[in-house]
Amino acid sequence: MKIRRGAHFLAALAAVVLLASCSGSDGDDRRVTEGRDWHWDKNAGVPQASAFMNVTVPKDATQTKGAVQINPQEDIYLLSFVTSEKNAEGIAEDLHSGDPLKAQKKNFVPDRERFKHLGLAEPQTLAGTRWAGVCPPCVNDDRRKKVQWIDVYVQALKDDRVRVYLQAF
Known part of the structure; x- marks a missing residue:
């Protein structure tokens, strides 16, 4: 016994x-x-995220942050910075989204907390944040052939400054 x-x-x-x-x-x-292994690439940041998305960080940008989450099926690239409203609008237009930036629904809870890794709040949880999403292959954006989807969020700050959040896979 x-x-x-x-x-x-x-x-x-x-x-x-x-x-x-x-x-x-x-x-x-x-x-x-959920049975899947993922981790943050310690050697990847702003340059890798910017290159993958083919997004140029504006010269006047501050508080620039980036990261790459390695996943079994598709990696997630994050990029965030503070810039002017005009620059943010230009970035959103350059993504060729069929829809303009539009206000987020209230009380939306993200399914993952990725931007928290960069020390930022999730953009979906912030009041007044605008969003647009695009599938680059769907809009024949040859510059972003390897990108399946890009989300762009723009959070109004003050004095014509905004925080841009970009998430791509």
């Missing part, structure tokens, strides 16, 4: 250790979510 109890205890302990090692952070910000 003592051997059985010990075996059950060891099996339960092994299961707990296995689950903890698969679902926790290991310093590389690696996670297993």
Whole structure:
């Protein structure tokens, strides 16, 4: 009887250790979510995100941040910066979205917290944020052949300044 109890205890302990090692952070910000492994690329930032999206960060931009989340199926590229309203509108137009930037729905909760990795609030949660999305291959944007989708969010700040959030895969 003592051997059985010990075996059950060891099996339960092994299961707990296995689950903890698969679902926790290991310093590389690696996670297993819904059975899929993802992590943030420590060597990627603004240059990689900007190059993937083929978006030039305006010269007057401040608070520029970027990251790449490595996923099993498709990587997610994030880029954010503060610039003028005019520059933000130009970036949105350059994406060739069929729709202009429009106000976000209220009380929208994002399914993931990606911009939090950059120390920013999720743009979908901010009042007054405008959004547009585009499928570059769908609008024959040859400059972005490898990009399946780009979301652009523009948050009004003050003095004609806005924060631009770009997310692409």
